[in-house]
Amino acid sequence: MDYERYEDRIRPDNEQAVFRGNRYSPYCDLIYYTSSRNPAVRLAMRVLKPAKPAPMLVTTHGWHMSIPEFVYMDEPYGEGKYVVVEVDMRGRAFSTGSPDCNGWELLDIIDAVAYVRQHYEACLIEPDVVYFEAGSGGGGNAYALIGKFPDFFAAATAMCGITDYAVWYEQDEIGEFRDELDIWIGCSPDDDAMAYRSRSGLEVLPNLLTPLFIAHGQTDIRVPVEHARMYRERARMLGLEEKISYLELEGVGTREHWGGATHEQMRAMAELSEQNRQRFHSPITIPEQGSFIVAGYLMTKRFSVVLDSLDRVAVIEYDLPGNTFRLRSEPNCGYTITRRD
Numbered sequence: 001m002d003y004e005r006y007e008d009r010i011r012p013d014n015e016q017a018v019f020r021g022n023r024y025s026p027y028c029d030l031i032y033y034t035s036s037r038n039p040a041v042r043l044a045m046r047v048l049k050p051a052k053p054a055p056m057l058v059t060t061h062g063w064h065m066s067i068p069e070f071v072y073m074d075e076p077y078g079e080g081k082y083v084v085v086e087v088d089m090r091g092r093a094f095s096t097g098s099p100d101c102n103g104w105e106l107l108d109i110i111d112a113v114a115y116v117r118q119h120y121e122a123c124l125i126e127p128d129v130v131y132f133e134a135g136s137g138g139g140g141n142a143y144a145l146i147g148k149f150p151d152f153f154a155a156a157t158a159m160c161g162i163t164d165y166a167v168w169y170e171q172d173e174i175g176e177f178r179d180e181l182d183i184w185i186g187c188s189p190d191d192d193a194m195a196y197r198s199r200s201g202l203e204v205l206p207n208l209l210t211p212l213f214i215a216h217g218q219t220d221i222r223v224p225v226e227h228a229r230m231y232r233e234r235a236r237m238l239g240l241e242e243k244i245s246y247l248e249l250e251g252v253g254t255r256e257h258w259g260g261a262t263h264e265q266m267r268a269m270a271e272l273s274e275q276n277r278q279r280f281h282s283p284i285t286i287p288e289q290g291s292f293i294v295a296g297y298l299m300t301k302r303f304s305v306v307l308d309s310l311d312r313v314a315v316i317e318y319d320l321p322g323n324t325f326r327l328r329s330e331p332n333c334g335y336t337i338t339r340r341d
Contacts, residue, residue: 025073027049027050028048029047033045035097038104041096045067045085046068047083047116048073049083049120053125056083056130058113058130059086060086062138063180066092067094087109101185102165104310109141129154133159134158135158140158140162142158144200148298151285155213157276161201162200165181165199186311197313202231204295206240206292206293213245214231214232215246217249220257232244245275249261249269252265289321292315296310304340305325306336308333314335316337323339
């Protein structure tokens with residue numbers, strides 16, 4: 001994986017009004033698809049194809065960035081180990097809609113996977129086994145994604161990611177991220193703390209079923225290492241530390257996430273991320289009874305819960321054999337529960 005994509009150097013021009021349709025080449029396609037929740041939202045992804053069938057590896061980009069432009073490829077990307085799906089988050093260079101900071105934009109990732117399963121079946125060796133890897137803003141996506149879709153990914157990697165958006169808001173001394181947070185979430189943490197909790201991977205950490213590899217630079221300025229440390233410590237307190245492998249890159253991080261990193265450190269990070277995927281080849285299964293945090297919504301293969309606002313947080317207690325569900329929230333909120341099996 002090209003880790004430069006997670007640096008935050010460019011703010012691409014939006015190309016929403018200039019759709020030329022899907023573009024294809026032997027090993028790279030640019031694909032447009034629609035949101036399952038709002039078909040008026042048109043989204044984009046690049047699909048990088050291997051020489052022979054392989055598992056799917058999904059990624060998103062940095063906070064201010066977008067996916068790369070279409071490039072005609074006549075050779076497989078990288079080592080060709082995966083069908084790589086690069087999702088352009090809504091409201092970015094190739095996609096319509098408005099960013100909402102781990103709100104419905106995360107469902108766009110799931111919709112991309114559904115499209116690839118349907119249209120790239122010949123490229124996939126194990127359609128039900130899907131991996132996720134991303135960094136920076138995409139790392140923040142990773143933490144929230146595996147909490148809101150707890151049985152979707154067989155393994156995941158979060159690099160230099162945000163785990164608590166309220167903390168990040170306060171850490172942004174020059175205001176380079178606060179301007180988007182105010183708009184994408186719709187308020188500041190002081191105005192609605194729960195709205196920030198509902199976007200944060202730290203809030204949905206109790207839902208962790210996906211084996212997770214975390215990497216973070218020790219001296220990262222723009223996303224401080226405190227985010228990874230907070231997540232790891234809370235996982236330890238919840239007895240979930242066995243789900244996490246962790247690499248803190250000593251002396252790494254300036255205003256660039258990988259600033260000061262050696263080739264050996266970058267290689268170690270890539271190898272550990274790959275090892276996390278190689279250890280886990282089976283889809284996740286949720287328990288027959290239990291509870292989950294619902295941060296705006298929760299979607300599993302067996303059932304889904306959608307609250308009446310993305311800004312609310314609740315707890316769902318469930319018994320699938322008994323077909324019973326009990327939702328607790330404070331303050332009370334409306335919700336919809338749907339069996340999916």
